[in-house]
Amino acid sequence: KQEVTQIPAALSVPEGENLVLNCSFTDSAIYNLQWFRQDPGKGLTSLLLIQSSQREQTSGRLNASLDKSSGRSTLYIAASQPGDSATYLCAVRKQGAQKLVFGQGTRLTINP
Amino acid sequence: GAGVSQSPRYKVAKRGQDVALRCDPISGHVSLFWYQQALGQGPEFLTYFQNEAQLDKSGLPSDRFFAERPEGSVSTLKIQRTQQEDSAVYLCASSLGWLAASFLYNEQFFGPGTRLTVL
Secondary structure, eight states: OOOEEEEOSEEEEETTOOEEEEEEESOOOEEEEEEEEEOTTOOEEEEEEEETTOSEEEETTEEEEEETTTTEEEEEEOSOOGGGOEEEEEEEEETTOOOEEEOOOEEEEEEO | OOSOEEEOSEEEEOTTOOEEEEEEOOTTOOEEEEEEEOTTSOOEEEEEEETTEEEEOTTOOSTTEEEEOTTSSOEEEEESSOOGGGOEEEEEEEESOOOTTOGGGTOOEEOOOEEEEEO
16 A cells, blocks of 8 residues: 655745755555645645656756655755745655545745 | 636535535546545545546545546535544545546646535
């Protein structure tokens, strides 16, 4: 059974810092990995999707990497801003399956 | 708008009542998913449709949960005889399809969710 773990559960940093969020998964036979952002009381916003054949994806100040063999992904946020405060979730899609398996999320707070 | 929409956004039910939650996927999206998110947790898969066919319902927690998508577009998640442990946010997601040949078909887009509170 695929298990996804996100560390840390919560993170608070001052504005302007670069930061890394971690995601690990137990079964390396994945099809893709997706990073989401969730604001309080809202749905999920897709940030980046990495296919299993890819090593990283970039969008603006966000960079996500994938090391399938070690079962790890990182989300790098450059020059953090207060508007980046949210819960960040990673989710993996196993090969041959359609559903996403989510981690519990990292609650990020950027202090002005 | 062009995104996934869900209704109602909030639902309060008394224990034992039946509820129906609606999801309107992005137009043209073949795949539709339902997830359940308990407070402070990540979403957990409930069920998956490809067009009108329910291909995976392994995540439905009990036979009180029932989902349908009769015309391959709008979907309804029904919960019968609600219990307090059913209180959660129910998220709907859609994607273009399942074709592995193109990365375009993979990404799941989520709606705002329905927050269900069972008293």
